[in-house]
Amino acid sequence: MEALAVRLSGLDPHVEGAIRVVTFYDTLMRRRVDLAALARASAGLAECVVGVRLGGTGRAIRLSPEGMDASGPQAPASSTAPVTLDDEEIGTVWLERPGPPNPLDEVLLDRLAIAAAAAVERYGPARTTMADPALVELAISADSEEAARARALRLLGFAADLPVRVVAVRARLPLDRIGGLICPARPVKAAPLAGVGVLLATTVDRSAFPAGVRAGIGAAGSPDRSWREARTALRFATAGRPVVPYDELGALALLAQVPQDAVRDNPDVAAVAALADDPEGLETLDAYCSTGSLRRAADLLHLHHSSVARRIEHLGKGMDIDLTGPSGLIRARLALTAWRLLDD
Template identity: 70%
Template structure:
């Protein structure tokens, strides 16, 4: 309202016309008109083609002043973003063959507000970011099923589709991550205290940037999926930034061991001593445990395999394990994973 008042104060003798524009869109919103009607009315008011595009769905509406769909490609002359829940969800524009009119900016402002209102009214908002309170109801272990079902419905998820939870730590905007994980179906995200949460019916983690850590729970009961996702997130590393809980198998049990018992384990204590003295040595151990091969580890580390063999021999002596033997490699891998879980 403050921005509107400033803009109208700059119009001088055209303030009366500006008030009519504001009242025009207020009337359209009260009548709950749909998007085609908004585009049609705007084109008629502006006396030039007007357009609306929603980013999430790709839907585009263009109308001429006489109420028909505009032919040919759009020739945008003036545009404005559509914002809902502090997220840009699309664009509105005018296609004026003459210089922009004095009221065009105000007209597009009010059109964008009317479009956002209509999008929110006629179905779940096409934004990725969601009310954290609703998301917490969905993933909460103590939420009763009626409240969970209502929260899912308000977020736009169909009752008969299983929802998958993803726990995320990312330097990128969370709404972008949600869109990358699930570009074509409903997806909602919210930032909680310790991690971002993304809810979706399908997940494609291959689209994530390499600097994003993500733990993915199984589809089904959202509360269980979220617990799995948070556990999987704890197992992520720079070398393995995405972890599916289902792929962890029995290794996931490490996350539920008492911390005191883990710290007291001789193998974990040895890993901690090595980390304090030579952190790079653990990268060599990680590469070897991950690949299971001296030559593949050397390729990952960009070293000659003899250099890796020498490092592993030193590590084996420090750990008191024979790393070339399956039993020694298994113990070292478990100890390294347990130590990471402790150190966060």
């Protein structure tokens, strides 16, 4: 191939460059990279912002030459090409090059469109965020060697310099749908693991989690630590607070490390456990602990504050805790949280 390029370059100075572009994309396709990795590699090759959009999902990816999400509004496309699969146009690829187009831009976009179609055919538009569970486990396991972890992340499409955040999820919704919502335009991978949904993402939009999903979000950084944090945070997720970032737990995270036998033997926790057969009482205690105010708890429960006050007084007597005082409220909050962590 290189010898042919040298001979042809004597006739056309752009032929050798074009052949190198074709070889570049052939290599990416052999490695079975996904759309995010394909766009990242293309942006580095083109030395300008590259965009990929699929019409069926509306998903758009814009990456800078540094491999990061292209910030700011989309610039006018300097060159575009359709992505075609089975004679059907399924999307578009484009370059946002300032100034005149590069002589090789047409070849680059043509090969990018072909590679994008191959990626869609391989993974399917609805499964582009799904990944091999074994590969995800290798990326987040505390037992993985760093070289193996780095290779797994690279195969999943994450650049070495990109921070990776792990999310632990419990939901009936498909994981790829959740991943597409919380990280629509940057790398995200999903897989079920040990009864929990795992999402690996470079950014997480906390406000985008759909209803019915409970999630724990680990801090960005080492994936194994982020996974451990995400699982801990998931244990604190409730109907009232379904999405819990680990870094907002603070000292509460220490409760997850207390042995469960010690938690069960605690009188305050035992008093909360006794309320398990009293949904109304448990709901009232939860609202009061969450708000710290009789009036705000009454608003939450759609009751008059005097009715809530009577319930709290009754609950306090049964628990042998003065719930109206600051220390009693703290004890109730800790006991309620610790009780929820039991057998979770």
